[in-house]
Amino acid sequence: MAHQVEVTSETTRKASVEIPRSDYEAGVNRALRKLSNRVKLRGFRKGKIPLNVMKQHYGQAVQSDVLDELLNKSIQTVMEDLKEVIYVDQPNIQSLPIGGNDDFKFTVELEVRPNIDPIGYKGIEVERPAITIGDEEVNLELMAIRRQQGVSTPIEGRDTIQEGDLVTFDFKALADDEELQDFQGENAEVRIGDSVAMPGIEEALTGAKFDATVVANVKTDDKFRVESLRNKTFDVEITVKKVVAQTLHDLNDELAKKVKMGETVDELKANIRERLEDRLAHDARHHAEEDLLDRLLEQNAFDLPPRFLDQDLMQTVKRQLQQFQNMDEQILNQLAMSMKETVRYERERALKSDFLIHAIADKEEVKVENEDLQKTIEHQAMHMNATPTQLMNFLRQNQDALRQMMSTARVEKTVTWLVENATIVDISWEKAERKRDAREKAKQEAQQAAMPDLSAMQEQAEAADVAEVAAEATAEAPKAKKSKAKGYDADAANEAFAAMTVSDLKDLCKANDLKVSGKKDELIERLIEAEVNP
Secondary structure, eight states, X not given: OEEEEEEOSSSEEEEEEEEOHHHHHHHHHHHHHHHHTTOOBTTBOTTOOOHHHHHHHHHHHHHHHHHHHHHHHHHHHHHHHHOOEEEEOOOEEEEOSSSSXXXXXXXXXXXXXXXXXXXXXXXXXXXXXXXXXXXHHHHHHHHHHHHHTSEEEOOOSOOBOOTTEEEEEEEEEOOOOGGGTTOEEEEEEEXXXXXXXXXXXXXXXXXXXXXXXXXXXXXXXXTOSSGGGTTOEEEEEEEEEEEEEEEOOOSSHHHHHHTTSOSSHHHHHHHHHHHXXXXXXXXXXXXXHHHHHHHHHHHSOOOOOHHHHHHHHHHHHHXXXXXXXXXXXXXXXXXXXXXXGGGHHHHHHHHHHHHHHHHHHHHTTOOOOHHHHHHXXXXXXXXXXXXXXXXHHHHHTOHHHHHHHHHHHHHHHHHHHHHHTSEEEEEOHHHHHHHHHHHHHHHHHHXXXXXXXXXXXXXXXXXXXXXXXXXXXXXXXXXXXSSOOTTOOHHHHHHHHHTSOHHHHHHHHHHTTXXXXXXXXXXXXXXXXXXXXX
């Protein structure tokens, strides 16, 4: 086999392959000899059938398999020579070694991993929110534990809310500000007197009826998630759903032992602080990693292989659409084609990040040890709400998933190394949240801009269905004849049709523009109704 590779762009290649006809003929002979051990031909024993006889009987049957084998082996050879191939297009056949003396020639387009020489990653400046837990956060968590371990009892003898009541309610902002449109929720809870809700909520609920709907004038603080609405007031409609009296668990050593967080109240508080710090450190780590990737991608611009990207987008959308198994196939196909653009923003970023981090790992010769893999499994299991043991058992049974986890471990190890060697700039959590919200907003805007018009697609599908039904009705209706048969003898026709084969009946139906599907009795009935003569 001979092949030449043309570099058509930084990530695309075009291979021209030529396989001698002699290789094809040798492949056919091997396939026929192998087949002769399984087939029977009168006058010959298995495995003893002459090659020329096998060619006469089975030559055409093995052609396709031989060509496929030669094609696949040749493409594999090209991929091994090129290395880093991540996408292979359908080959374009130029000549076949069948019925002549031509060689087997074809071209195939391939895409390779971007060739990235990463820069500016050592000592890069990275923003990370400070990991500090104050007494206020510890006390709020402690209050939540006391509430969980407390006792709730039905209320009798009164129908208004007072201090000590646990209120379950739905809420929604009444402000016109667009940024508050999603400020709503269901089954929120607040214990009157704990002073943990937004200022204005407990005041509005105190004294209200158990089935009341009230309007609270709430005031935001300087940490409110919408920066433009900090330290401002707006109205919130609150609908009370349930009210019970709740007695908090006493703050004592018994509580610490009951929740298995120490032997004393001091140990309980220390463990709460440690747990909050671990949680905050995990969140801070992700904030720093996202900021790191933003800066690295900005410094190392490159394009993704176009067909590889398109394939990834389609696969991502198909995974998302698996839940719509009962959707009309036409709508589903249109939706899949349209929706791939809605995931482009996040998938491009994810793929570029992966390529770039692996390029840095290659440059720094990062190796994954068992300890690194175990850390990644523990981290991923936490995000999956599974145990590390459960995830490990799954990976042992799925080699593809294990290879992917090894790749993830290499990425996580490299990113951790980059953050550890970065110049860390401490920022407030408010600033970190603003950056995260801005990133999420950009993703949502990209998704919204690419979202297909589902109602228009539904209307098109319904119109197509109506047209299809009309066409079927027209096809099934007997065609008007210029001269209707006079004195049509249905009994004689039925007897004649009964003696005909199904194939002949279908030909007769087709000749008279009648539907050709169905059993023999249905075909006969259709022909008689149309007064077709045998």
